[in-house]
Amino acid sequence: MDLRPQRPLVHLLLCLRALLPNLALRRPTRIHYTPISRSDFNAGNIDCRNLAVIEIIFAMTRKERFQFVLDYFRENNPDAETELLYDNPYQLLVSVILSAQCTDKRVNMTTPAIFEKYPDSSALSKASFEELFPLIKSISYPNNKTKHLIGMAQMLEEKFHGEVPLTVEELVQLPGVGRKTANVITSVVDNQPNMAVDTHVFRVSARIGLTVNAKTPLATERQLLQFIPKEDVHVAHHWLILHGRYICIARNPKCRECGLQQACKYFQKNVLEKN
Numbered sequence: 001m002d003l004r005p006q007r008p009l010v011h012l013l014l015c016l017r018a019l020l021p022n023l024a025l026r027r028p029t030r031i032h033y034t035p036i037s038r039s040d041f042n043a044g045n046i047d048c049r050n051l052a053v054i055e056i057i058f059a060m061t062r063k064e065r066f067q068f069v070l071d072y073f074r075e076n077n078p079d080a081e082t083e084l085l086y087d088n089p090y091q092l093l094v095s096v097i098l099s100a101q102c103t104d105k106r107v108n109m110t111t112p113a114i115f116e117k118y119p120d121s122s123a124l125s126k127a128s129f130e131e132l133f134p135l136i137k138s139i140s141y142p143n144n145k146t147k148h149l150i151g152m153a154q155m156l157e158e159k160f161h162g163e164v165p166l167t168v169e170e171l172v173q174l175p176g177v178g179r180k181t182a183n184v185i186t187s188v189v190d191n192q193p194n195m196a197v198d199t200h201v202f203r204v205s206a207r208i209g210l211t212v213n214a215k216t217p218l219a220t221e222r223q224l225l226q227f228i229p230k231e232d233v234h235v236a237h238h239w240l241i242l243h244g245r246y247i248c249i250a251r252n253p254k255c256r257e258c259g260l261q262q263a264c265k266y267f268q269k270n271v272l273e274k275n
């Protein structure tokens, strides 16, 4: 029997059969997928299993992407918190002001001496530039930060009775305190649903595809707040920062170690599709 006229049809059926499992995953809740191993990754062995993953990543809605990422962090890092060392809101505020463009590690090396000499805003408000500067000089932008810390402490004393206020509107009135710092203070001290967007949160959110065309930290903040449940916002901030600091690092993200591969647009474009 001559099968030649039927071949295109057979081919079509085979293709459809191959596609069906992927189509069935169009709305995945939990995807069974083995992350690419280090040896596979190094050898460029991205097999057909991962082609299905490309389709899953592409087909995920934004809500599903958020769901996947939040579930992953809830399971793997439920108690994430700031790496800055502090004992009270005043110390946290000093540390966060110092941490702009500087690592938490460096700030933590610097603050014990500051807190010993200036244990509260009253003491810090009376410091002179010449006294405080030597304690801060190993940190980036020491001139401005010295002025900001003294100004901040003076305003805390004059306007807020020495207490760190816990609203964004009040905090941003303090010298050296912008929206990001105010969001950190209110979310860390008071669990308020405010998302501080630093360079890590900005980068990681864009790479994964949690944000789309967000050009500014404020745009990132707004998009994240649209999808992250209020009760998770204060911890989600730490999840994204820590992920950016240790896994999704700026220059060479450690995709092969990352548990977010199957929800990540960057991974789809820069790892899977190039192999």
Ligand code: SF4
Residues within 6 Å of the ligand: 207, 208, 247, 248, 249, 253, 254, 255, 256, 258, 259, 260, 261, 264, 265, 266, 267
């Ligand atoms: S897969 Fe890579 S790019 Fe995506 S979140 Fe993980 S480390 Fe970052």
